[in-house]
Amino acid sequence: MAPLPQLPPDPDDALDDYVGLDADTAAGRARAHGWTxxxxxxxxxxxxxxxxxxxxxxxxxxxxxxxxxxG
Known part of the structure; x- marks a missing residue:
C-alpha cells in the first residue's frame, strides 16, 4: 500500500466566525487568513x-x- 501523502495544514481559523457575515466580507477575510x-x-x-x-x-x-x- 502506498504511504499517505503529507498534506499541508489548513489555516488555523474559527469557522463559526464567518456565519452571519455578508459573502464578500467573508471571502475577503478567508483569503486574508490564508485560505487559497x-x-x-x-x-x-x-x-x-x-x-x-x-x-x-x-x-x-x-x-x-x-x-x-x-474542504
Missing amino acids: TVRALPPGVVITMEYLVGRLNFEVVDGTVRRCWK
Missing part, C-alpha cells in the same frame, strides 16, 4: 465530496453566510 480557495454555494447545491486542503466553503442565503466548512 473560497467558494460561496447556494443551499442544496450538488458538489463533489473530495477534500481539498486550503478550500473554505460557504453556504450563502440572500448574500449572508449561513454555514461554513473546510
Whole structure:
C-alpha cells in the first residue's frame, strides 16, 4: 500500500466566525487568513465530496453566510 501523502495544514481559523457575515466580507477575510480557495454555494447545491486542503466553503442565503466548512 502506498504511504499517505503529507498534506499541508489548513489555516488555523474559527469557522463559526464567518456565519452571519455578508459573502464578500467573508471571502475577503478567508483569503486574508490564508485560505487559497473560497467558494460561496447556494443551499442544496450538488458538489463533489473530495477534500481539498486550503478550500473554505460557504453556504450563502440572500448574500449572508449561513454555514461554513473546510474542504
